[in-house]
Amino acid sequence: MDAQPTAPVPPPGCPAHQPGGRVPLYGPEYAADPQAYYAYLRHYGPTAPVEIAPGVDATLVTDYATALQLLQDSGSFRKDARRWRDFNEGRIPADSPVLPVLAYRHNCMCADGAEHLRLRQSITDSMMRIDPMRLSQSVERISDFLISQFGERGSADLIGSYAKQLPLFVFNELFGCTADIGDRVFFGITGMFDGVNAEKASEVLFQAVGELIALKRRKPGEDVTSWLLKHHTGLSDDEMLHQVSLLLGAGAEALVNLIGNTLHRLLTDHRYAHEGGLIDEAMDDTLWENPPMTNFAAHYPVSDMEFAGQKLTAGDLMLVSFAGANTGPALSAARKAGSNRAHLAWSAGPHACPSKEPARQIAVSAIENLLNRLPDVELSVPEKSLAWRPGAFSRGLATLPARFTPIKPVSRPSRRPTTTPAAPAPQSAAAPRSEQGGGWSKFLNWLTK
Numbered sequence: 001m002d003a004q005p006t007a008p009v010p011p012p013g014c015p016a017h018q019p020g021g022r023v024p025l026y027g028p029e030y031a032a033d034p035q036a037y038y039a040y041l042r043h044y045g046p047t048a049p050v051e052i053a054p055g056v057d058a059t060l061v062t063d064y065a066t067a068l069q070l071l072q073d074s075g076s077f078r079k080d081a082r083r084w085r086d087f088n089e090g091r092i093p094a095d096s097p098v099l100p101v102l103a104y105r106h107n108c109m110c111a112d113g114a115e116h117l118r119l120r121q122s123i124t125d126s127m128m129r130i131d132p133m134r135l136s137q138s139v140e141r142i143s144d145f146l147i148s149q150f151g152e153r154g155s156a157d158l159i160g161s162y163a164k165q166l167p168l169f170v171f172n173e174l175f176g177c178t179a180d181i182g183d184r185v186f187f188g189i190t191g192m193f194d195g196v197n198a199e200k201a202s203e204v205l206f207q208a209v210g211e212l213i214a215l216k217r218r219k220p221g222e223d224v225t226s227w228l229l230k231h232h233t234g235l236s237d238d239e240m241l242h243q244v245s246l247l248l249g250a251g252a253e254a255l256v257n258l259i260g261n262t263l264h265r266l267l268t269d270h271r272y273a274h275e276g277g278l279i280d281e282a283m284d285d286t287l288w289e290n291p292p293m294t295n296f297a298a299h300y301p302v303s304d305m306e307f308a309g310q311k312l313t314a315g316d317l318m319l320v321s322f323a324g325a326n327t328g329p330a331l332s333a334a335r336k337a338g339s340n341r342a343h344l345a346w347s348a349g350p351h352a353c354p355s356k357e358p359a360r361q362i363a364v365s366a367i368e369n370l371l372n373r374l375p376d377v378e379l380s381v382p383e384k385s386l387a388w389r390p391g392a393f394s395r396g397l398a399t400l401p402a403r404f405t406p407i408k409p410v411s412r413p414s415r416r417p418t419t420t421p422a423a424p425a426p427q428s429a430a431a432p433r434s435e436q437g438g439g440w441s442k443f444l445n446w447l448t449k
């Protein structure tokens with residue numbers, strides 16, 4: 001638990017030293033010690049003025065009870081980003097890195113009321129159709145493939161070579177991607193995630209998802225895309241495009257961080273090594289203290305109002321600090337009393353993550369298989385040298401270098417893949433050559449060799 005300073009001291013390098021300054025939730029100082037920032041922000045009260053990227057102001061809720069109040073009051077706070085006043089009044093830089101995440105899209109995350117219910121229902125019903133047994137087998141197969149790529153070396157970056165890749169492979173299977181489409185989904189999400197050539201990456205992703213939807217309309221299968229298409233809510237092509245892209249995008253980044261942050265905990269805190277149920281426990285502690293989505297759940301007040309002692313103006317950007325609320329000093333007693341999963345890592349209220357069961361299952365299976373295959377895996381650099389990726393919304397390591405006793409290549413499974421690496425779809429003219437024959441094709445080849 002973080003210590004609350006008696007006299008608030010802004011973290012080193014924090015421009016809040018200047019009177020009237022907003023506290024920046026980006027850059028290397030913040031990434032190195034976000035908990036020092038939350039401890040400082042608490043002195044403002046339940047909400048605090050922050051800047052989430054250069055020129056982008058927000059009000060951040062850092063108190064657990066206030067966070068729940070906001071998340072559950074959909075009459076006063078809305079999700080539709082077309083209400084964002086600073087954006088509508090031209091105050092957000094056009095190239096701001098937060099725009100791809102906050103900009104309005106035709107999906108359930110940006111919808112309210114009846115429209116939200118309709119869009120969300122199609123997602124919850126389709127995700128519920130995932131067979132947990134099939135999902136476990138898929139994760140194990142993909143995990144085996146990824147380990148086979150580095151197992152003989154005796155060392156690997158567990159983020160770049162494992163945590164970052166596994167969720168995308170799993171999604172490609174769950175959503176029924178062909179080799180060509182899957183390679184481009186992989187390229188698109190990875191590019192957006194890394195912020196390298198993000199505009200091109202999102203163009204490639206949307207084009208690939210569009211082709212996936214067209215393919216599944218012609219030839220449905222046992223996959224989430226086909227279930228969404230057949231859902232009784234009757235999603236339009238535009239809704240399908242944004243719903244599928246949301247599932248892939250929101251799911252991938254959060255899952256990478258859930259796997260990476262839990263592995264980090266397991267490799268750096270020896271308490272877990274001596275207790276049964278270590279993965280579940282390490283994951284719960286991660287969700288409490290180092291959640292994958294840190295400051296998120298953008299909401300906009302519908303009118304000028306007073307909230308938690310603060311004056312808000314209609315259309316202000318409000319964010320909830322899951323990481324700050326979960327670690328507030330007032331909360332530790334309730335937590336010790338046993339409500340071990342009352343954390344806010346999945347958010348709460350009508351927009352809480354609809355996929356927490358499959359997401360947790362994917363992350364636990366991925367970690368379990370890795371630890372089974374590499375039982376003596378350990379960190380290969382001092383913990384202090386590990387770098388965290390910058391950015392206000394999520395928390396994840398840049399790399400997690402590890403070493404282990406080299407293992408023989410994991411043999412490919414005898415089970416058939418659940419997705420047929422069907423005749424490749426026609427190559428898109430817009431697809432750059434570099435993502436042809438990418439990771440997903442390699443995996444499908446490995447399965448069918």
Ligand code: HEM
Nearest residue numbers: 108109251254255258292293297298346347351353355359
């Ligand atoms: C299989 C992987 C995942 C999928 C497909 C997925 C999908 C989604 C979707 C569709 C929403 C929007 C729900 C709505 O607006 O009604 C959502 C919200 C959310 N998810 Fe997930 N998610 C996944 C994994 C995760 C993980 C691992 C975390 C972190 C522990 C997470 C945290 C959240 C949070 C905090 C929200 C609320 C966002 C907001 O209100 O702006 N998700 N997720």
